[in-house]
Amino acid sequence: MANPAKAKGTAWESAWTAYIREHHNPSAHRNVQIGAKDIGDVSGYYLHAAELKAEKTITLSSYIAQANREAVHAGQPFGCAVVKRRMKGTADGYVVRDVATDVRLMNRMRDMEDALQDAAFDRWYALDKQHREAA
Template sequence: MANPNKVKGTAWESAIRDYLNAFLGLVDSHGKFLDPFDGGNVRRPAQEGAKDVGDIHAVPFVLEAKNTKSPAVPTWIRQAEIEAVHAGFPYGVVVRKVRGCAVAMGRVHVSVRTWTRIRLALGMPTDEFTTLYGWSVSLRGLDTSRWYLTTTVRQFAHLVGDFRRLVPAGVSARAVR
């Protein structure tokens, strides 16, 4: 019998992938890629070797999907950022399932540093970026490494689409580090 937690995790990863592909218009009404060779397709990569490359690739983002009861967001964000480096992507984010809610209501978490790099790559002022994508701030004590920003999967899907439309290829990788 398969590990039930692995089954839940795989189902959550697949649900995120399918939601983003549909939202971005990359699949037909049956969920088949319009262009299977398009590098912009959101995919679940096969894990190879010792270095994890994240659960989902949605260029230019690596997503670490979490379907657990107890959140450990700052730890997960560090994990996502390391996996983004392993995969050669500029941004690592965490996508956490919200129990009893649709995929669109899942929570996307990013570090303050990653949030700032994305905002600067888009060339947006802080207030506009915060409002447009529904970001909220979580401050965990005085340790700034534990601070992060959160939005919904739906708002993040808008961000991915806008990023791909507004930021020329290659610029995201050179964004403020």
């Protein structure tokens, strides 16, 4: 690849997609870029359009604006920027959302947890325990 910056971005997208496949969703995949109606760099990060960035200078405001636009195009409720941390591995990168998006996500999680507790408390309890132990 003639463009080193593009090669770095492609490598980050590939590494993050592999990480998400292993730890989150085996069917996650990189998206083909489609111009004005772009749907994010990677699909398969649950409920999110993920915009991946591996740049020397980090500009969160533009990343978040782009991720939020792409979430609308992808039909996803949440957008996030996944930013490579320099000199670190994939798991050390950053997933970034604006506060409004994060509050909407937390409200959804709260409401879904309440609903699961009401419908199947034993299942909720087992999942809660599993996730607390994994932390």
